[in-house]
Structures are given as C-alpha cells and as structure tokens.
Amino acid sequence: MGRSSRLHVLHAVAMFLLILSGLMLSSQSFRGTLADLRIYLRYAHIIGGIIFAVTTAAYIGPLTVKWKACAGQTMQKAGYIVFVFLAAGAFLTGVFLIFGINIETADGLSTLNWHKGLAIINITAVLYHSLSELVNFLTNLSNDMGSGNVDGGFQVDRRNFIRWSSVVAALFGGGVIANWLRGGGNENPFLNKATRFANCNQMEPPPSPNLGSVPPIGGGYEGKFEVFTVTKIPCANSDSWQFRLFGLVDQPLTLSWKEFLEIPRKVQISDFYCVTGWTVYHATYEGIPLSRFIDLAKINPQVRYVKFYSADGLYTSALSLEQAKMEDVMVAVLMDGEPIPSDLGGPARLIVPKMYAYKGVKWINAIEFIAEPHIGYWESRGYENDAWVKGKQI
Numbered sequence: 001m002g003r004s005s006r007l008h009v010l011h012a013v014a015m016f017l018l019i020l021s022g023l024m025l026s027s028q029s030f031r032g033t034l035a036d037l038r039i040y041l042r043y044a045h046i047i048g049g050i051i052f053a054v055t056t057a058a059y060i061g062p063l064t065v066k067w068k069a070c071a072g073q074t075m076q077k078a079g080y081i082v083f084v085f086l087a088a089g090a091f092l093t094g095v096f097l098i099f100g101i102n103i104e105t106a107d108g109l110s111t112l113n114w115h116k117g118l119a120i121i122n123i124t125a126v127l128y129h130s131l132s133e134l135v136n137f138l139t140n141l142s143n144d145m146g147s148g149n150v151d152g153g154f155q156v157d158r159r160n161f162i163r164w165s166s167v168v169a170a171l172f173g174g175g176v177i178a179n180w181l182r183g184g185g186n187e188n189p190f191l192n193k194a195t196r197f198a199n200c201n202q203m204e205p206p207p208s209p210n211l212g213s214v215p216p217i218g219g220g221y222e223g224k225f226e227v228f229t230v231t232k233i234p235c236a237n238s239d240s241w242q243f244r245l246f247g248l249v250d251q252p253l254t255l256s257w258k259e260f261l262e263i264p265r266k267v268q269i270s271d272f273y274c275v276t277g278w279t280v281y282h283a284t285y286e287g288i289p290l291s292r293f294i295d296l297a298k299i300n301p302q303v304r305y306v307k308f309y310s311a312d313g314l315y316t317s318a319l320s321l322e323q324a325k326m327e328d329v330m331v332a333v334l335m336d337g338e339p340i341p342s343d344l345g346g347p348a349r350l351i352v353p354k355m356y357a358y359k360g361v362k363w364i365n366a367i368e369f370i371a372e373p374h375i376g377y378w379e380s381r382g383y384e385n386d387a388w389v390k391g392k393q394i
C-alpha cells in the first residue's frame, strides 16, 4: 500500500469509529443497563476524533498539490473546501464538548447540536463519497470487461447518479438543519414548550403558581431539553406519592403531596447545563429551597453530605452540605409556570444551577442526610463528583 492509500484507510477507520461510537453515545440504550459502557464509548469517540484530526491534517499536503493541479475546476475546489470546513467544524465542536465550552447561539443550537449537525453532514458526505467511488470502481470494472458501451453510456449514468445523490444528500442535510432550527426532535412545535413533553403524572391539586411563575419572569426558556432517563419513566399519583426526609436528623418526615405543597416555594431563573454539551437558558423554576428541608428535618451536627433519591428506584446523586445550602438549590415543581412533566422529572425534581444537570435528580422522592460521601449514579461511572459548571464554583 502506498503512503496516501494508507492515510486514506486510517482516515476511513477513524471515521467509522467516530460514526459508530457517536451513534451509540447519542442513543438512549447506553443509559440504563449499558451505562457503564458510556464512559468507554466516550474515550473511543475522543480517540477516533484525534486520529480523524491527525489524518485530516495529513491530507492538507496532498490537497494543496491537487488544488494546484485542478486549476479552473471550481466544483472540485469547492469540494476540498467543504471537506476541510466540515472536518475542522466537527473537530472544533468536539474539543469544545471535551472542555465544556458553551457556544450560545440561536434557540436550540447548543455545542452538542452543532457537533451532531456537522457530524450528520459529514456522514452524508462520506456516504456520498463512498458510493460515488463504488460506482466509479464498478464502472471501471465493467469497462475492463469490455461491456460494449465503453465511453459514453456509463459516464452519463454515473453523472446522473451523482446528481441525484447530491439532491438526496442536500434534502436530507437541509431537513436535519431545519429541524434543529425549529427546536428539534420529536417535540410538537405548536404546543407550549412545557407541554410538548409527555406527562403521565396525576397530581391533585396541581401546585398553584406564585407571583413570578405566571407569566414566567425568565420569559420562557430557550434551548432544547433532551429527555434523559436510565429506567422506564416513573408515573406519579398524588394519592400514593410521598417525599421522605431521613438520616441523621431529629425530625424524620414523610410528606404527602398536600403537605409538600404547603411548604413555601420561591421562584428563580436558572440555566440548565448537561455535561454532554446541551444547555437550556433562563428557565423559570418554582420550588422549595433545599435549606427549608434542612431546617424542617433538624439535621444533626454530624451531617456532612446530602443524598438524593429518585422514584425510578435506581438514580441517586449527592452534594456536600455546603453545596446543598447554596441559595439556588431547590426541589422544583413548576417550570415556566407549568407543572414539570414526567418526561422532565416531575412532579418534583432537583435543580442545582451551578452544577451539571446530572446532579438534578428527576422524580426526586427522598433526601437523606449523611456523614460520609455518597457517589451517585453517573458519578460512579466517571463523572466528577464536584460537578461545577465552568466559572460557577462558589
């Protein structure tokens, strides 16, 4: 194999690794039972990205030679520019994701969306390139076998093929981009944002919003929530729902929905950062500040950490007592003036605005006050226990 074809193989292998691990990372299957693999998938994806970047850089040399050789061939040149632009964009957004750098752009377009969007265009380009090369190869093959129509026929077919696959690729790419611009996914754009999500909870009465929740002082959130869960989404009913405070406390409590709603709530505007690179801006949350629970339960002096449980029976997370006392940590019941739907962790979910959202336990139903650290679900699978969002550490 020559030097340039070895480079091509390496580049193709990196691409394959990236596409495979990328698709797996964005699939919900690698939460839940396969969650332990997620952290390795992430490494595989990063290594694929590094090989991809190196092989792309190594292409710059041969490309400049070709560039000079194809004077006048505008399409060819445009192709090279697109290749370099796509590769650089995917790589740069990937680096941003690794270092948790947010690019704030239009509604719904977080760093992760940019990365995925560029990846999809890249994949389309790779498919197009491989297919047209395959057609090229087959054409040559049949030409070699001397199948009559040597110069004319196949050429035209091939040109047609390329033209049509470009149209398909453009439509596909355009559709994907339009979908993201619209704010994406399987959400119905005609519904109010909070009610775009499924809600299987039956909570009576619903929490009555405080001043500031309706209309939401944040003006409605911007961005796009991904619905994350590691189990089946649990549905709550106010008849059986309970909220427990226990551990090293003088006053263990089991609150009914009605009692829970009697605790005074406050309204705040918070951003919501997922460590995988998507962000939701200025959501208006109404909830019970964690400090109220600390007071209610009358915690003992030995308490150093606070552990949070989910009604899904599996997910947990924890904060140090000091972190739990931050004034913006709350158990939220309303977002933008509406009950938090079950998809997004309702009837009650934890909000820790200064930290990544894996601290924000969905379907929270118990708080335990403890003396020793607890390592939560994602924390035990490699995520930082101190989950500070860059620049927000107190």
Ligand SMILES: Nc1nc2c(c(=O)[nH]1)N[C@H]1C(S)=C(S)[C@@H](COP(=O)(O)O)O[C@H]1N2
Residues within 6 Å of the ligand: 031, 225, 226, 227, 228, 229, 230, 231, 273, 274, 275, 310, 312, 315, 343, 344, 345, 357, 358, 359, 360, 361, 362, 363, 378
């Ligand atoms: N019970 C539970 N809580 C959870 C999770 C989960 O899988 N289960 N995922 C966490 C992560 S990683 C994020 S980013 C947010 C996502 O919240 P959303 O599904 O409301 O968008 O919830 C956090 N809390």
Ligand SMILES: [Mo]
Residues within 6 Å of the ligand: 228, 273, 274, 275, 276, 357, 358
């Ligand atoms: Mo997350």
